[in-house]
Amino acid sequence: MTLIDTTERTARERSDERIRERTYPAISVTGPMRERFEQVLTPDALAFLAQLHDLFAGARYDRLAARLRHGYEIGNGHNPTFRDDTSRIRERDDWRVAGAGPGLEERRVEITGPTDPRMTINALNSGANVWLADQEDATSPTWQNVIGGQLSLYDAIRGQLEHTAPNGKHYTVTAERTPTIVMRPRGWHLEEHHLVFTDTHGREMPASGSLVDFGLYMFHNAHELIRRGRGPYFYLPKIEQAEEAKLWDQVFAFSEQYLGLPHGVIRATVLIETLPAAFQMEEILYELRDHCAGLNAGRWDYIFSIIKTYRGRGSRFVLPDRNEVTMTVGFMRAYTELLVKTCHRRGAYAIGGMSAFIPNRRDEEANRNALEKVASDKKREATDGFDGTWVAHPDLIPAARAEFDRVLGDRPHQLDRQRDDVDVRERHLLDLTIGRGITDAGVRGNVDVAIRYIEAWLRGQGAVAINNLMEDAATAEISRSQIWQWIRQDRVTEEGSIITHEFVSGLVDDVLASAERADGDRFDDAAAVFRDVALSSTFAPFLTTKAYATHLVERR
The missing domain is CATH 3.20.20.360 (Malate synthase, domain 3)
Structure with missing residues (x-):
């Protein structure tokens, strides 16, 4: 043996x-x-x-x-x-x-x-x-x-x-x-x-x-x-x-x-x-x-x-x-x-x-x-x-x-x-100086990418091509965490837009309005997840933990 x-x-x-x-x-x-x-x-x-x-x-x-x-x-x-x-x-x-x-x-x-x-x-x-x-x-x-x-x-x-x-x-x-x-x-x-x-x-x-x-x-x-x-x-x-x-x-x-x-x-x-x-x-x-x-x-x-x-x-x-x-x-x-x-x-x-x-x-x-x-x-x-x-x-x-x-x-x-x-x-590791600013396009892009990725994630896809970039959970985390921080730190874009809860919430509505909807899509759920992890008063350490427990767990 x-x-x-x-x-x-x-x-x-x-x-x-x-x-x-x-x-x-x-x-x-x-x-x-x-x-x-x-x-x-x-x-x-x-x-x-x-x-x-x-x-x-x-x-x-x-x-x-x-x-x-x-x-x-x-x-x-x-x-x-x-x-x-x-x-x-x-x-x-x-x-x-x-x-x-x-x-x-x-x-x-x-x-x-x-x-x-x-x-x-x-x-x-x-x-x-x-x-x-x-x-x-x-x-x-x-x-x-x-x-x-x-x-x-x-x-x-x-x-x-x-x-x-x-x-x-x-x-x-x-x-x-x-x-x-x-x-x-x-x-x-x-x-x-x-x-x-x-x-x-x-x-x-x-x-x-x-x-x-x-x-x-x-x-x-x-x-x-x-x-x-x-x-x-x-x-x-x-x-x-x-x-x-x-x-x-x-x-x-x-x-x-x-x-x-x-x-x-x-x-x-x-x-x-x-x-x-x-x-x-x-x-x-x-x-x-x-x-x-x-x-x-x-x-x-x-x-x-x-x-x-x-x-x-x-x-x-x-x-x-x-x-x-x-x-x-x-x-x-x-x-x-x-x-x-x-x-x-x-x-x-x-x-x-x-x-x-x-x-x-x-x-x-x-x-x-x-x-x-x-x-x-x-x-x-x-x-x-x-x-x-x-x-x-x-x-x-x-x-x-x-x-x-x-x-x-x-x-x-x-x-x-x-x-x-x-x-x-x-x-050197803690010097975060870059010398560039936040733009309207940057804010809008973060909202768009995060929601579109989360929507695919809720349908079982973990790696998603969006705008000729490969997005995964890590890049979606960057997008939503930047939004959360920009709101809390009272950031203003180079074009003069104040990044507020209301401003971002309007961008979420824009993404939903422009999304190509189909039977079985999860855009509404994705928007709810994004609002929870980007617009809430408390910061979720990971966007995937609560979303997993809420949306992906199958109950007998």
Whole structure:
């Protein structure tokens, strides 16, 4: 009997024993069971999820509480700083991260996208080095998408994924070598309401979206991925403190032991996409060092985090129109250069972010503009020392690859480039001066994009092309949080419009009046969600949390 057979038999025996004796902890399914869902939500897999929640759900709540405390401190005037209590970690030169696992040695172009069957096949055929299989910001967390995405990944890993669209078009994987899959689970703050965890005291609570996404993928695919010469790899989103990275490391170590895998076979790449995390990059790498492959500059969520963090701190923390906050402004340059320096000092890959521009095959001028903007963005990243980058569309891969080829040549990375010329201080990360203003078009664009994205999100789409830009939850968060801040900080546009609740509410009405309505659209719901997260007196930390609980949860 093999090790995996023994592990699965042992897990099955524990699950059967709990069912017979009705003991806890346990995970129960409250969402509807659809076609093939039973292949993912097996008794053994649910037993594994129950163990993850039993061991780590409490620590997860502790970490979320710490986020709230830290955010409250910043809101009351205490700026984030490089931590004194962890200075010894930053000062030591005797540690490195695990680095690339099999199949992650070269990451010069990574494609991102949701995990529905069609997008999965397109990503696998794209020619990218890595596919970020996104169960987070590019996926609307409907019950169908959550479990359907797991099925897509299960089939893709085993080379058995096919898909026929409603129009009859058939999709198959034709690439001889497919990208290495790196799956992104939901962040620590998100819940999965279609699964309920019952603890040892019989108390029920929604499952953690993070542990569900990670646990199901890990349980079903880790051994198969290793057998095929790769491994279980993950992108970790929304981390704010090094202790959150440590929690993930503990989850990884337990999972490896539970499934009979060698310690360190998991590899994680952490998205630095919150302002607090920018001050703790070395600490995050250190806490994950046995499982860490690198860091990624998650630019859009990083901008959102800055707005959210400083939303009530006065006019000098107010950013201008969203399209003016580019990667070349001072605080964004400081953040990305520090990331490259930190990664290369510790043997970690530095992966660049995603330009929002996407090609348009029906508009030659728009297509040319997108390719030029993406090429410029990737040239900057490659020149700065990044080892790879993200794109959101297969047509952008050649442009991105060309810029990295010019710098890397035949090398798989540029970890030897230490960036000793970079000296980023706290003031550089917090200097939000841009010198541009807010325009009527900027306000109107934020309202329009946010409502149109939320409408698609409510219909189950997590990545949406709007005005030749790829919008996801992060860019929608920027749009609505800027509106909230501009109203509270009494901003006036360059044209003289005072940004008030009434002014924005009128723009919402304009968007609804101009929207192309159809049977089954969700524009009215989207407008209600937007008003709740952009016009309310209190600031919602994430637009998706309440919208998910209100609109996406299916009740039996």
